[in-house]
Amino acid sequence: xxxxxxxxxxxxxxxxxxxxxxxxxxxxxxxxxxxxxxxxxxxxxxxxxxxxxxxxxxxxxxxxxxxxxxxxxxxxxxxxxxxxxxxxxxxxxxxxxxxxxxxxxxxxxxxxxxxxxxxxxxxxxxxxxxxxxxxxxxxxxxxxxxxxxxxxxxxxxxxxxxxxxxxxxxxxxxxxxxxxxxxxxxxxxxxxxxxxxxxxxxxxxxxxxxxxxxxxxxxxxxxxxxxxxxxxxxxxxxxxxxxxxxxxxxxxxxxxxxxxxxxxxxxxxxxxxxxxxxxxxxxxxxxxxxxxxxxxxxxxxxxxxxxxxxxxxxxxxxxxxxxxxxxxxxxxxxxxxxxxxxxxxxxxxxxxxxxxxxxxxxxxxxxxxxxxxxxxxxxxxxxxxxxxxxxxxxxxxxxxxxxxxxxxxxx
Ligand code: HEC
Numbered sequence: 001x002x003x004x005x006x007x008x009x010x011x012x013x014x015x016x017x018x019x020x021x022x023x024x025x026x027x028x029x030x031x032x033x034x035x036x037x038x039x040x041x042x043x044x045x046x047x048x049x050x051x052x053x054x055x056x057x058x059x060x061x062x063x064x065x066x067x068x069x070x071x072x073x074x075x076x077x078x079x080x081x082x083x084x085x086x087x088x089x090x091x092x093x094x095x096x097x098x099x100x101x102x103x104x105x106x107x108x109x110x111x112x113x114x115x116x117x118x119x120x121x122x123x124x125x126x127x128x129x130x131x132x133x134x135x136x137x138x139x140x141x142x143x144x145x146x147x148x149x150x151x152x153x154x155x156x157x158x159x160x161x162x163x164x165x166x167x168x169x170x171x172x173x174x175x176x177x178x179x180x181x182x183x184x185x186x187x188x189x190x191x192x193x194x195x196x197x198x199x200x201x202x203x204x205x206x207x208x209x210x211x212x213x214x215x216x217x218x219x220x221x222x223x224x225x226x227x228x229x230x231x232x233x234x235x236x237x238x239x240x241x242x243x244x245x246x247x248x249x250x251x252x253x254x255x256x257x258x259x260x261x262x263x264x265x266x267x268x269x270x271x272x273x274x275x276x277x278x279x280x281x282x283x284x285x286x287x288x289x290x291x292x293x294x295x296x297x298x299x300x301x302x303x304x305x306x307x308x309x310x311x312x313x314x315x316x317x318x319x320x321x322x323x324x325x326x327x328x329x330x331x332x333x334x335x336x337x338x339x340x341x342x343x344x345x346x347x348x349x350x351x352x353x354x355x356x357x358x359x360x361x362x363x364x365x366x367x368x369x370x371x372x373x374x375x376x377x378x379x380x381x382x383x384x385x386x387x388x389x390x391x392x393x394x395x396x397x398x399x400x401x402x403x404x405x406x407x408x409x410x411x
Contacts, residue, residue: 014208015225021085026204028078035071036147037184039064044177072151073265079144080257084250092242094233098128101138105131127220128231132194136186143183150176156267324403326355327411333396334358341389355410370408373401 018026042051042064058064089095108124108131115123129137153160153172160169195201199217203209214222224231233239324330334342334352341347349363361367367378374380379401381387392400403409 013211015211015214015222016207017203017209018207020207023204023207025078025081025085028074032071032074032078033183033187036068036075037180037187039068039071040177040180041184043068044180069155069265073261075144076148076261076264079148080254080261083257084254087250087253088246089232092233092239092246096231098231099134099137101131101134105134125219126217127224128218130217132190136190136194139183139186139190143179143186146179147176147183150179152264155264159267324399324406325409325411326358326403330400330403331355333399337392337396338390347389359408368404368408371405373404376404379404 038054039058042054043061045051046055046061055061055064058067090097108126111120111124112131114120124131150172153164153169154176157169160172195204199213201209201213201217203213209217211222331354338352342350342352350361350367351357359366359368361377364377367376367381369376379397382392382397385391
């Protein structure tokens, strides 16, 4: 129908395609997308010399990460704006959903393919948005959802792991990187070809297309414009009525989305910044108060080496006599002296029937500390005379202490 070789009388006549706000939106997304792609891919392919060069030019990986996050925040705001504007256009202005894919798009795609391989004489006649444009738009929507969800998980791994199994975090990282490559390739191939090579379309910058371009690219839309079919509600009274309903809802929705973005950015510090090491703060160290099995215990009479658990990182090695064991000495000693109250009865919560029971301790926690008699509550209790119900002879007490110092061995 459109014969573009014929000189058009309306060569100079133009039609508005994108108002200024949409062009600014596009520019914002372009900058944020490019920044994200660049700062993201150098992290994904961190070992390539090109990446290393770019990272060093940008001032190190932490800076690259921060730039990536700022660009992501801009994309989030852009998405929010887009959603609100979409609502306004559809509900208040009653614009038609020209971006929605319809069956005709599949037919158009088929016809374009047949035309390209020479089996059809004409290109498909398309409306406001061609099937290529719709495909790109929805790919961008889908990509933003995937990148947003997986990006959140990488930005807030601890929060995510509260709702999902931990394996999802590395999976999110893989998906984020994979989708990034796909998106960048889609822009380079699909967008570059469709918008810059096949036909250099400047509408996103000038906002306009000439009648010739419209006839070639969007003949059905041009026909509708010429027929006077409006693509939006024009009655100002009805528009005002709907605005009164739309604005409160949109405000609440905006607040919810702002809260979402705030949470996205601030849920935790883990990924945004590296927490500096906190040297000057006391660190709680858990020390076992039960016997530590010794790997090289040989029941010989001579002196043996035992390593005692200590709070410092370098273990203290002491020489002890290691032939005192629970089975050989201490078990029978306790059975004889303490059985009445700590075997037949669990006085003070303490049961001394077996080695394992004894090591569990009493009502106040562990009473035997392997390797350190002086810190064992049982010794402290007996030496201070606090165990009023019974006292041990000094020799027996010395034996228990030697056993504890030697590592409180079972056998
Ligand atoms: C005549 C009964 C009696 C005998 C015998 C006895 N105890 Fe006790 N033991 C108690 C009572 C009662 C308590 C709880 C009151 C207290 O903590 O002093 C206790 C508490 C303890 C505690 C403190 C438990 C805790 O977690 O607070 C230890 C340790 C202990 N006994 C060790 C021994 C040992 C070791 C022997 C044998 C050498 C022994 N007792 C013999 C009656 C006895």
